[in-house]
Amino acid sequence: MRKVSSGTKTADTVFHVATGIAASSPVVLLLAIAAVVVVQSIPSIRLMGWHFITGIEWNVGDTYGALMHKNGVTAAAGASFGALPFIVGTLASSVIALLIAIPVALFTALILAYRLRGWVQWILSILVELLAGIPSVVIGLWGMVVLAPFVAHGLGPALTHVGVVIPYLRGPVGTGMGLLTSGIVLAVMVVPIITATTRDLLQQVPVLYREGGIGLGMTTWEVVRYIAVPYIREGFIGAVALGWGRAMGETMAVLMVSGNAINFLPHNLYSPISSMAAVIASQLDSAMSDGSGMAVHALSELALVLLVLTLFTNLLARLLVSRVHHRRRGVRA
Amino acid sequence: MSQPISVQNLRAWYGNQLTLKGIDMELPASQVTAIIGPSGCGKSTFIRCLNRMHETVPGARVEGDVHLGTEDLYKGDPVDVRRMIGMVFQKPNPFPTLSIFDNIALGLRLGGMRNRGQLREAVERSLQMAALWGEVKDRLSEPATSLSGGQQQRLCIARAIAVQPEVLLMDEPASALDPVSTLRVEELVEQLKDTYTIVIVTHNMQQAARVADETAFFLNGELVEFADTTTIFTNPGDKRTEDYITGRFG
Structure with a gap:
């Protein structure tokens, strides 16, 4: 039996790895973006709770003044995110x-x-x-x-x-x-x-x-x-x-x-x-x-x-x- | 009362290709006329010219005269022509999004029938005439696509006759059906011919012999011979007709 040259086999491996990476990237990217957005949101979710989607006042607060502690998170005094x-x-x-x-x-x-x-x-x-x-x-x-x-x-x-x-x-x-x-x-x-x-x-x-x-x-x-x-x-x-x-x-x-x-x-x-x-x-x-x-x-x-x-x-x-x-x-x- | 169709010097093109080369024919009222001939001879094109379907194809063109009784079909709105001349296609094509009932009722509603009782009656009558009522009367609200191919084709016939046309065109109505369904469609043609002038295209010569009173043989866009069916199949006047019906070509 004639053997397939090892060069061909290497090319095939490279092909499999490359297509695997390319094919999985949409899923990985979507998950990564979603994860960052979720993790970054957590402090705000803890601060505002449901008021985030029901409140109408959006105020970053006094960013040069004192800090406010509420619901276990820290924000600028007077901050409200509705x-x-x-x-x-x-x-x-x-x-x-x-x-x-x-x-x-x-x-x-x-x-x-x-x-x-x-x-x-x-x-x-x-x-x-x-x-x-x-x-x-x-x-x-x-x-x-x-x-x-x-x-x-x-x-x-x-x-x-x-x-x-x-x-x-x-x-x-x-x-x-x-x-x-x-x-x-x-x-x-x-x-x-x-x-x-x-x-x-x-x-x-x-x-x-x-x-x-x-x-x-x-x-x-x-x-x-x-x-x-x-x-x-x-x-x-x-x-x-x-x-x-x-x-x-x-x-x-x-x-x-x-x-x-x-x-x-x-x-x-x-x-x-x-x-x-x-x-x-x-x-x-x-x-x-x-x-x-x-x-x-x-x-x-x-x-x-x-x-x-x-x-x-x-x-x-x-x-x-x-x-x-x-x-x-x-x-x- | 059904009326005869008279065709004079009918020519039809697809783009630059002349597919009907001047047809003259008188199709008698309340009879079944079969159009036979090999593939590509222009028989489908011919009947699609009778209800002005041919011109709906991009690049297609028609010249010549077609009269139903005294009415010139190529003057006026093609929509009116198609309401007088119903058509059944090669493959069953019930409206796929509508129920069995609505497939038939739609044409009636568009024709102005609003009364529910009247609609039910007309739908039932059409299904009876198409020999489908017994099979579907308990499932009228099911989608038309749930029917078998043969049932779908009879539904299409019912749909065409519901609006009470004067002529029924059938373009190889049984070519996509199994033998049993084919037989039922042929029986139906036999029953309907008292009420309608029927023109049926078929590539199946036995079918023409079984159902038609008159038969026309088309070849290469020309009408070779047109006579009563018995004559065509037993004593054709043209050598080419004889060759075709005895199976020497086609």
Whole structure:
């Protein structure tokens, strides 16, 4: 029997080790990040307890004065970390983003998947992907320079007129930096993500099923409404959840247009807000100067809340998207 | 009252490829017309032109005249044409997200039937006509995909006849079915022909001989011969028809 040369065997060992390291790195990284965030949060959790997610006062305390001892941990005197305004800011702005993005993305995807052909479809598809690739700081800049003034002087006043009927739209409008502007900026970032996924899902709907509807004399809209959309429903919800996770985690663009509210809850659609991600980014520098370290722990706990929320929505998204693929295999066709 | 279909100089393309090269045909009312021919001869394309399905394929194009009775099918909205001319496809394609009941009720609802009692009656009548009622009457709310392939195809037939079209097109309706299911579909065609003008595409010559009153033989996008079924199978007028039905090619 001819022996395989030892050089080949060494290469194989190297290959196994290298792929093993590469394959395990996502798990290791995720666990490492989660562990750091959890460990860093513990002092803040002990200090604030549930008040962290129910309180509205965020105050690092007198970082140059005396220290305060409470619940077995040390913090600057007068420190209080109530993150509710940021949690509400994140949830409200991302939900507004989804309310805008879902119809836009669904209709764009329908047009891309079923109405357009050839090079027009190709170019529009590329444009959607490009939109997804715009750095968030650029969209934030657009939000500050163009969108915020428009919300303050155009869209906001117009919506307040509608507010006579729909109370949620009532003013005052303010500077244009706030909840609505954040939501629109996030929508711009989320639309391409939902559109691209939904377009792919729609293209997976077998022609045979759509022809069943067409052959029955259904209009294009009826085929979409009763056959295509129900067929991809779970996957679409998954795509929305994917976009939601993105919207909640977005930092820079929201930081630039949110109005950086602190210590109060948004009182209307135009109210300044802060999101969890934006607060972590903007407050970390000053938190470093807290000798007790508690401010950093509090920001870590904020990161923990954000991580849990985004992981949850992402998991949900994966689960739902994969269920569509399972059903495809189950169907006799 | 069903009406005849008259086809004049019908030509159809996929992109640049001419797949139907000028078909002239009169399909009689309340009869079963079978379209036979080897793969790629244009028989499916032909019936997809009758309900304007052909043009839904990207790059596809049609020229010529198709009349149902006196009505020009290529004037006006194709959606209206397809409500008059039902279609059953090669593979069973019930709406996968809907129940057995809703598969049939959907077309009726879109046609404007709202009354629940009326809907139930119409669904039951269609399932009876499709010889499926006995098998599904206790499981109407189950998903259509829980049925067997043969049952699914009969559900598709029920779905097509529920909206009371004038013509029923069947594009190799039994080609994906087992022999027993095939037989049931053929029996069904026999029963339905009193009510509908039926055009059935088949690659199975025995099937054509069993179910059809008239048979048309297509070859390379042309209509070679069209006569009553007995003549086609016992005394064909064209050498190519004879070669095909005796199994010399195809």
